[in-house]
Amino acid sequence: MKIEQNLVIPGKLDYVRGDKPDVPCILCSIRDNDERVVRLEVGRTELMVISLNLFPYNPGHLLIFPLRHITDLRELSSDEVLETHRLLQVWMDILESSYGPRGFNIGYNMGVTSGASIEHLHCHIVPRHRNEIGVLEMVSGGTRVIVEDPNVTLDKLRKAWRTAENES
Ligand SMILES: [Zn+2]
Structure with a gap:
């Protein structure tokens, strides 16, 4: 597999996640x-947290989840439902200006047969690019290739979030 100059391999970084x-x-x-x-x-x-996914599919792959540890979509309060979608809208804007994706995958996995590895209910938002590296290449050789240092992602997105919240 050809590894571009700007790709980094997590195992070789001084890496926050491990x-x-x-x-x-x-x-x-x-x-x-x-x-x-x-x-x-x-x-x-007040109701939700936005975090990086521990094992991102793409840079900017985020999770939006309620503060409350609930495991089913139907347990969300009306306020949490509204807040989730408000945040999805805000974060689509942020990710669009930060990464210029051509699309998004947005959604939930619930239950062990869905591929969910975290029980606590969370909504994924994944920016998608044209000609992006496929998931099979990403995991080939047992090493996932990330196209951005997560520290850089984190600083960029925290800054954009502060700006967005101040403007709203
Ligand atoms: Zn939890």
């Missing part, structure tokens, strides 16, 4: 500012 943190619920840990996962949060509101 292995999956050994915590009972990674999203509750982010909510509670656990220092093992504090570098994943990009923003929060």
Whole structure:
């Protein structure tokens, strides 16, 4: 596989994430500012947190999840439903100006047969690009290729979020 100049391999970075943190619920840990996962949060509101996905499909692959540890979409309150979609709209704007994607995948996996690896309900938002590297190439050789240092992603998105929230 050809690796472009700007691609980096996570195992070779001085890397914030490392292995999956050994915590009972990674999203509750982010909510509670656990220092093992504090570098994943990009923003929060009164009801929701926005974080980087620990193993992103693409740079800017985010999770939007309620502060409450719930596991089913139907447990969301009306306020949380509204807030989720408000945040999706805000983050589509942010990701569009940060990465210029051609599209998005947005959605939920619920239950073990869906591929969900985190029980705590969360909505994925994944920016998609034309001619992007496929998921099979990404995981070939057991090494996932990330096209941006997650520290860079984090700083960029935190800054954009602060700006967006100040303007709203
Ligand atoms: Zn949780």
